[in-house]
Amino acid sequence: MKIAIVAPIQHPIAKPFRGGIESQLWFLTRGLVSRGHDVSLFAAADSDDSLPLHPIVESSVLSAEHLQKREERWIEKYRRFQRNRIADRAYSRMVDSVRALQFDIVHNNSLSKYPLANANRLGAPVVTTIHTPVFKEVVEGAKIAKSRKGSDFVCVSRFLQQSWQAYIDSKVAYNGVEISNWEFNETPDPKKTAIWYGRLNRQKAPHVAIRAALDAGFSISLYGLVEDLSYFEGVVKPLLDPERAVYHGLADHSELSVAIGRASVAVFLPDWDEPFGLTFVEALACGTPIVAYRSGAAPEIVDENSGVLVDRNANTDFQQVFVRASQLSRRDCRDRARQFSMDSMLSNYERIYSETIRGAGIRQ
Numbered sequence: 592m593k594i595a596i597v598a599p600i601q602h603p604i605a606k607p608f609r610g611g612i613e614s615q616l617w618f619l620t621r622g623l624v625s626r627g628h629d630v631s632l633f634a635a636a637d638s639d640d641s642l643p644l645h646p647i648v649e650s651s652v653l654s655a656e657h658l659q660k661r662e663e664r665w666i667e668k669y670r671r672f673q674r675n676r677i678a679d680r681a682y683s684r685m686v687d688s689v690r691a692l693q694f695d696i697v698h699n700n701s702l703s704k705y706p707l708a709n710a711n712r713l714g715a716p717v718v719t720t721i722h723t724p725v726f727k728e729v730v731e732g733a734k735i736a737k738s739r740k741g742s743d744f745v746c747v748s749r750f751l752q753q754s755w756q757a758y759i760d761s762k763v764a765y766n767g768v769e770i771s772n773w774e775f776n777e778t779p780d781p782k783k784t785a786i787w788y789g790r791l792n793r794q795k796a797p798h799v800a801i802r803a804a805l806d807a808g809f810s811i812s813l814y815g816l817v818e819d820l821s822y823f824e825g826v827v828k829p830l831l832d833p834e835r836a837v838y839h840g841l842a843d844h845s846e847l848s849v850a851i852g853r854a855s856v857a858v859f860l861p862d863w864d865e866p867f868g869l870t871f872v873e874a875l876a877c878g879t880p881i882v883a884y885r886s887g888a889a890p891e892i893v894d895e896n897s898g899v900l901v902d903r904n905a906n907t908d909f910q911q912v913f914v915r916a917s918q919l920s921r922r923d924c925r926d927r928a929r930q931f932s933m934d935s936m937l938s939n940y941e942r943i944y945s946e947t948i949r950g951a952g953i954r955q
Contacts, residue, residue: 707732716741741951748888767936773876776852807913878921
């Protein structure tokens with residue numbers, strides 16, 4: 592198949608990944624190419640140039656350089672308007688290119704209304720993957736796209752499918768992880784150690800993970816991009832301690848994989864319902880059990896053999912929870928991660944692409 596993959600432009604599709612969507616699109620693009628498909632990735636120009644990249648904007652809107660120069664909050668509304676305007680221009684260029692290049696299928700992963708609202712101009716059937724909770728801009732685009740033949744939707748978890756069911760009919764295709772890329776460690780460091788990694792912002796709430804680990808008597812290491820500097824400086828930094836809670840910055844893949852495998856537990860206690868939780872699968876692939884809230888898609892990924900889930904608003908004894916999680920079989924954790932493999936994700940999308948093409952009345 593000749594496949595166009597449309598990416599968000601908030602961050603580059605490149606290592607070290609800023610988030611789960613960027614990671615998934617990097618692996619999805621490479622995986623489809625390895626299976627013999629003719630793939631084009633429409634993304635920001637600062638994405639990985641080893642990918643079959645078609646740049647639609649010079650640099651990602653929320654590049655690391657931009658984040659270090661974050662303006663005061665009072666102009667955030669203007670910045671949001673600016674981002675939307677940049678996205679509309681970028682995706683307008685994408686629409687023209689896709690139509691000219693004549694693809695069999697377009698796989699839209701953008702967080703923008705524009706590709707959905709203009710799906711009829713693409714000259715090919717469209718599969719849109721929903722990666723996020725419901726928000727106005729995508730709902731508006733989905734209302735336009737779903738009324739047209741040859742426009743299908745996919746959600747990355749059953750939880751997300753249920754969240755969006757008032758607006759769209761969708762299939763479920765779980766995100767996938769290249770399990771072999773994550774180093775399995777059956778014998779973590781003997782000390783009580785926890786790890787948290789991801790984008791450091793209020794939604795991800797690393798400060799809650801720090802407090803839980805310290806309450807449990809565990810030290811904790813944190814990795815990732817500081818996405819909200821004022822939050823980091825005002826909330827996270829005061830909790831850091833050179834012996835018990837250390838922020839290590841944005842690590843490359845090999846460093847992060849080793850660090851996860853050394854930890855007794857991986858702890859994720861976000862202030863929102865994770866639509867999927869790619870970090871869960873990555874940590875499990877390293878053999879590291881999970882401590883997380885029983886919310887979002889977490890119960891679809893973490894079972895009783897691979898982690899301990901707690902209620903967000905409960906009066907939780909984290910010492911008991913962390914100890915119980917750290918005693919789970921690390922091989923069982925690795926086995927659980929295999930349920931969310933990259934091969935499975937690629938096969939699901941190949942099937943969905945074919946179904947959408949047939950549904951549009953186009954012969955393959």
